[in-house]
Each structure stands twice: as C-alpha cells, then as structure tokens.
Amino acid sequence: MQIASLGSGSKGNATIVSHGKTTILVDCGFSLRQFEQRLSRLEVSPEQIDAILLTHEHADHGSGVARLAAKYFIPVWSTVGSARAVFDDSFVYHQVCGGESFRVGCFEILPVTVPHDAGEPVQFVFCHVDSGKKFGILTDTGHITNHILKAYDKLDGLLLEFNYDQAMLDSGPYPYPLKQRVSGDFGHLSNDQSIDLLSQIDTRNLNCLIVAHISENNNSAEIVERRLNALDAIPLPVLASQEIGFGWIHI
Numbered sequence: 001m002q003i004a005s006l007g008s009g010s011k012g013n014a015t016i017v018s019h020g021k022t023t024i025l026v027d028c029g030f031s032l033r034q035f036e037q038r039l040s041r042l043e044v045s046p047e048q049i050d051a052i053l054l055t056h057e058h059a060d061h062g063s064g065v066a067r068l069a070a071k072y073f074i075p076v077w078s079t080v081g082s083a084r085a086v087f088d089d090s091f092v093y094h095q096v097c098g099g100e101s102f103r104v105g106c107f108e109i110l111p112v113t114v115p116h117d118a119g120e121p122v123q124f125v126f127c128h129v130d131s132g133k134k135f136g137i138l139t140d141t142g143h144i145t146n147h148i149l150k151a152y153d154k155l156d157g158l159l160l161e162f163n164y165d166q167a168m169l170d171s172g173p174y175p176y177p178l179k180q181r182v183s184g185d186f187g188h189l190s191n192d193q194s195i196d197l198l199s200q201i202d203t204r205n206l207n208c209l210i211v212a213h214i215s216e217n218n219n220s221a222e223i224v225e226r227r228l229n230a231l232d233a234i235p236l237p238v239l240a241s242q243e244i245g246f247g248w249i250h251i
C-alpha cells in the first residue's frame with residue numbers, strides 16, 4: 001500500500017491511497033487546476049483515480065470534489081449529510097454510513113464517525129484485503145472518543161491531525177470565538193489530544209506516522225516533533241505540509 005498527499009491544512013487537503021491497480025482519493029479541497037498540477041508531481045493522472053471519498057463538507061476538504069468528479073467521471077462515496085452540503089440534488093454518489101465498511105478495489109474501507117462541526121463527518125480506515133495491512137486517516141476531529149480508539153487500534157500507518165498547540169492558540173491572533181471553535185469538542189485535535197491518542201492505541205505495528213492538518217498560526221513543526229520524540233516506540237514522523245503534502249510513502 002502506498003500513500004501520498006497533495007497538501008494538508010486549512011487551505012486544502014487531498015490524500016491518495018493506492019495499491020496495484022486501485023487508486024483512491026480522500027477529499028479534494030483544491031481547485032481543479034491546483035489539483036491537476038499537484039497530482040502531476042506524483043506522476044498520477046486523474047484518469048487513474050477509481051474513487052473519491054469525502055470526509056465532510058468544509059471547503060478545505062470538499063470544495064473541489066464535484067468539479068473533479070464530473071470532469072473525469074470518478075464515482076464519489078459520501079455520507080448523506082456531507083453530500084447534501086456539497087452537491088446539488090441531482091448528484092449521484094455512493095452513500096456511506098459510519099461503522100459500515102465498503103469495498104473499493106483491493107481495499108475494505110471503514111468510515112468512522114467523528115465529532116466535528118459538520119453535517120455528518122466521517123474519517124476513514126483502509127484495510128488491504130490480501131495483506132491485512134491497515135492505514136487510518138484522522139483529521140478534523142474535536143476530541144477522541146472510545147469509538148475512535150477502537151477503530152484506530154493496531155494500524156500499520158496513521159495520518160493524524162496535530163492541529164494546534166494549546167499555549168500558541170491561547171496567545172495567538174485568532175479572535176476568541178474562533179479559538180473556542182478550534183479547541184472545542186467539535187473542532188480540531190491539539191498536540192496533547194493526538195499524543196494522548198497515540199498513548200492509548202496499540203502502536204506495535206505502526207511503521208508510518210504522518211503529522212497532518214498543522215495550523216500555520218497555532219502550531220509549529222518543531223513543537224510537534226519535540227513532543228513525539230519524547231514518546232517511546234513511535235516511528236519517526238513525516239510532516240504533511242500545506243504546499244507540498246508529502247510524496248509516496250510505502251506501508
């Protein structure tokens with residue numbers, strides 16, 4: 001299984017999960033032109049994408065999905081709540097429900113319901129059916145639930161949000177209501193919350209940790225790396241940037 005990102009953060013997200021002939025895109029928060037340019041860096045053509053999975057309707061995840069799907073005839077998988085917020089009523093898509101896995105090519109995919117201020121947000125855990133290897137994506141989540149701990153246990157790879165450092169958010173430039181939203185139960189994961197998740201799940205198989213959706217105002221790569229270095233038995237993290245994302249990683 002291999003993973004790559006076209007960009008990660010509040011200005012646009014798109015992640016690719018691929019194995020053999022199956023290529024799946026999770027979210028597209030970029031314009032069509034931006035998407036095509038960024039995709040070409042990975043030497044993938046849009047025609048190779050078999051499926052687009054939508055996590056939720058926020059613009060940094062959903063703004064580019066409808067146009068991309070229409071131009072290249074790519075089928076979309078989405079919850080009803082996300083689809084209602086992003087697409088018009090005539091848009092045809094595959095409905096997914098949190099907790100009910102579905103198959104695309106060689107992947108069994110589990111949508112995981114997460115607490116976030118959107119209509120019906122989910123995140124995704126991929127299981128490669130032949131090897132049994134598992135890769136999870138977890139961003140745009142306000143707090144860690146037991147439900148999440150169960151779904152993200154025993155992964156081989158994890159792309160995890162480290163959105164903000166609490167002290168930087170508190171003293172940073174955001175207006176008070178926005179600080180409340182980001183750090184609220186339906187906002188984003190702080191460094192503390194994500195470290196806490198890593199300490200609660202079984203990471204013995206984890207050979208790839210990707211630090212994602214890092215706030216440009218309220219966090220820094222140095223802080224996240226220092227925090228992760230203090231943990232035992234966690235692989236050296238890869239940082240997903242807003243501009244580049246990250247190149248192909250094999251799990």
Ligand SMILES: [Zn+2]
Binds near residue numbers: 009010013060061
């Ligand atoms: Zn987001």
Ligand SMILES: [Zn+2]
Binds near residue numbers: 058118140
């Ligand atoms: Zn969001």
